[in-house]
Amino acid sequence: MRNVIVTGGSRGIGLGIVRTLANAGYRAIAVARSRSSALDDAIEEPRRNACGEVRFASFDLDRLDAAADFIRSLRKEHGPIYGLVNNAGISVEGMLSTMATVDIERLVRINTTAPMVLTKYAVRQMMAAGEGRIVNISSIVASTGYSGLSVYAATKASMIGFTRSLAREVGPLGVTVNAVAPGFVDTDLTAHMPAQNRAAVARRAALRRLPQIEDVARAVLYLIGEDARNVTGTVLTIDAGGTA
Numbered sequence: 001m002r003n004v005i006v007t008g009g010s011r012g013i014g015l016g017i018v019r020t021l022a023n024a025g026y027r028a029i030a031v032a033r034s035r036s037s038a039l040d041d042a043i044e045e046p047r048r049n050a051c052g053e054v055r056f057a058s059f060d061l062d063r064l065d066a067a068a069d070f071i072r073s074l075r076k077e078h079g080p081i082y083g084l085v086n087n088a089g090i091s092v093e094g095m096l097s098t099m100a101t102v103d104i105e106r107l108v109r110i111n112t113t114a115p116m117v118l119t120k121y122a123v124r125q126m127m128a129a130g131e132g133r134i135v136n137i138s139s140i141v142a143s144t145g146y147s148g149l150s151v152y153a154a155t156k157a158s159m160i161g162f163t164r165s166l167a168r169e170v171g172p173l174g175v176t177v178n179a180v181a182p183g184f185v186d187t188d189l190t191a192h193m194p195a196q197n198r199a200a201v202a203r204r205a206a207l208r209r210l211p212q213i214e215d216v217a218r219a220v221l222y223l224i225g226e227d228a229r230n231v232t233g234t235v236l237t238i239d240a241g242g243t244a
């Protein structure tokens with residue numbers, strides 16, 4: 001069974017990715033600081049359906065000094081790592097002029113530095129195996145802009161530059177690197193957004209609705225799978241036509 005690490009796999013979009021990958025026959029290893037009851041349910045689901053597997057591995061992306069050991073321990077426990085989905089992310093909203101510098105640093109550490117460092121250790125194994133898949137979760141705000149999200153947007157844009165150059169670097173060794181840019185999706189991350197703003201975003205979208213967790217998860221499944229063997233260095237936008 002192929003192992004795919006999904007950071008932030010305990011809730012929201014990450015949990016959706018974990019469930020979708022497991023239902024397609026992968027062993028999805030959900031990484032987060034703590035388990036959730038929804039993840040516990042997802043662990044039982046493939047057992048019932050006799051398909052892939054869901055596992056949980058606790059790790060704080062703020063502890064990057066431990067990243068090498070963490071990736072090594074996953075390989076030891078589960079075998080070679082085939083895929084890595086850099087999905088975990090945080091959002092701190094606020095005007096840049098008044099944002100605390102510690103918040104700016106934390107956003108960059110969790111959303112930009114952490115995926116790069118985890119990828120560094122996971123991609124080594126993939127390069128040695130001559131195959132592998134990296135998927136980075138960006139956002140449409142990387143290219144559209146949104147007042148109050150300048151630092152968050154910068155971290156999401158960084159994932160696109162990272163994706164394109166790394167795709168060139170590791171492509172000759174059989175590893176693909178792609179990004180998925182979701183539009184607004186209902187999760188804990190966006191729970192504070194007032195209902196009328198949500199409705200306005202949906203109204204402006206070409207399809208007059210918001211994308212759902214499952215839509216993003218299916219895009220990731222495609223990029224991880226064999227069908228995307230000749231797709232690398234791309235950004236797949238899943239936003240119900242919000243930026244069309």
Ligand SMILES: NC(=O)c1ccc[n+]([C@@H]2O[C@H](COP(=O)([O-])OP(=O)(O)OC[C@H]3O[C@@H](n4cnc5c(N)ncnc54)[C@H](OP(=O)(O)O)[C@@H]3O)[C@@H](O)[C@H]2O)c1
Binds near residue numbers: 062185
């Ligand atoms: N929701 C949207 O509208 C939207 C749109 C575009 C892009 N995105 C991107 O999609 C990704 C997932 O977003 P979401 O909405 O699903 O977020 P979410 O519901 O807030 O879930 C975040 C996940 O990341 C984990 N996480 C947070 N800090 C962590 C840390 N220090 N160490 C390890 N894990 C950590 C959380 O688990 P623990 O708290 O237990 O650690 C949780 O599993 C993010 O990269 C986000 O930027 C979201």
